[in-house]
Amino acid sequence: MVKATHPASTVAPHPHTETPPPSPSPWYEGSLWWDAKSVVVTRAVEPGVIATTPHLVVPAEFGRFAFLLSSYGEEAMQLARDPRVVIQSGDWRGRPAIGSRQHYGTARIVGDPGLSHRIQDGMRIKYGARTKLARMAHRFANGSVPYGDVVALVELHPHRPLMIAP
Template structure:
């Protein structure tokens, strides 16, 4: 009987060294009550929507979208976003700053279930409230069947005169 070993690269007990150390309780994204996602909707105009957020692996953020919503279609077309930590009312948190990122829409049912479970752990009853509000506003439209993964870009230094 032959034995096989899994390559050491398959195990990731800690995030890679390039990932910021912000994915644990007490960090900006774990402690934020919501995030404000600003996205382009037409040339020269933007829309801002509050979302419940979950830190994902490799320095990314995850939030849920409905496949029947305009936001999912807009982010699939143009993934540029500005993310800012928010308070429980969906307003910018005191002292927070904006972060640039790129959103990617993923329609994987298993990933959506994992994100739902993480949201339930992080937010508790707020997830049930969010589902109920979505049901009242949209009827039988699915809630959270798509996942938006946002890869945050490192801040760039200000270039004077350019």
């Protein structure tokens, strides 16, 4: 067996011509939910009745996304009872965005304060002053009921829809 050797100058790259490795992209880059101004969440209220609510949303890891809820609100209790949801990307007014489609998913209510603060920070980064307006609107509508003390983590189902109404 014959081995070929090369001079060291051709094997080792020159430091001034070496390109730096690409920086890792953030986990939210390219996410549909990072670009959405809001989401419209449709959930089952009782058998045969559905409710639709707009929410500010941030993407979470592993293809999920999250929005804030109050632990004293009806929506958190309804999602804890029946976690099936239909999600659609919305415009800044909370209406379905033109050209968007519905996605079926499952919402899981999480009461972890650390996660809640992380999601609130993400909301401040993404929405800026709109988070203060949302908190103020919540205060006017609900008084001293806490805002954003629980997080709804939504995992989307790719193909088969889950029926909300029987």
